[in-house]
Amino acid sequence: MTLRVNGKVVTPTGVIRQGCVEIEGDRIRAVAEYPSVRDGHWIVPGFVDMHTHGGGGHTFTTGEADSAREAAAFHLRHGTTTLLASLVSSPFELMRDAVAAFRPLVEAGVLAGVHFEGPYLSAARCGAQNPEFLRDPSTEELSQLIELGAGAVRMVTLAPERDGALAAIKLLTGHGVVAAVGHTDATWEQTRAAVAAGASVGTHLFNGMRPVHHREPGPVVALLDAPNVVCELVADGVHLHDGMLCFATSVAGPERAALITDAMAAAGMPDGEYELGGQAVTVADGVARLSEGGAIAGSTLTMDAALRHAVAAGIPMSDACRMVATTPARAIGLGDKVGSIQIGLRADLVVLDDDLNVVRVMRAGSWLD
Structure with missing residues (x-):
């Protein structure tokens, strides 16, 4: 029929x-x-969200299958037909348990894969990542996770200036896992070395990164300038000024700019108190911040809202649709399917x-x- x-x-x-x-x-x-x-x-x-930690009161960050199903169902109602379950920095035991719990969901098509945002990140640029769990990249840990996942591990975000980062990037890309640069205090040169080693995504560009300076361009410029790197952008008016959203899009083009939600459990929920990676989060007026320190703690965004925001900011509809679907699908190796x-x-x-x-x-x- x-x-x-x-x-x-x-x-x-x-x-x-x-x-x-x-x-x-x-x-x-x-x-x-x-x-x-x-x-x-x-x-x-259908929208492709390559970076989301939860939604609808449910989270991916605890590695619980039932919670992951509910979070995926919440985002599906908002048009996200493909998503990665993003975790935050955590002990290796939780990372391992999450892969084991989420692998059947990946095999069933509920999730498109697992994204580890950390724990191999910069302490200076950790943002809402729990500093207690940050550490240097471990090829031994990554090898175990990749083997356990049997294809479920799809992307890992790390800081290229940490010891062992380039070896980790080579290991990841050698196994078909996307290596992303994020939560980093790397120099321009260190970031370019990561790209040369195989890194192909910039995790929520600008956020959790050394800022641009005209004498030290840093990771933002290196990532925007790399023709094979897809740059994630959070189009919620909080993570990025609309002028910066449009500027980054104009530099990278819609074929290298991907809108993400970076959503946490509070997406679609009332303001109040929540948790992310073992840290208390307060949501007020729809903005999620750590209760201590006030760092932005993910978002309450959905992909349909990100599309509306991008179009309202001046990005043409056809370009915005590439940024919420076509470009992220290609970035995580699914462009021939969705x-x-x-x-x-x-x-x-x-x-x-x-x-x-x-x-x-x-x-x-x-x-x-």
């Missing part, structure tokens, strides 16, 4: 104003103009009204409702 979805279809090459997407089974069979369509909704690719409305790819669609609010979500050819 062929299913047709009509509207303003956003494809990798632009917008088909009078468009139709044909779905057969769980795949996109055709994308074409459909002249009889007049004022349809936006039809955009991330765009293209023949042969999995039928993941989000229907949006003219205000870019979610009307309906399709994953693998089935409507969520």
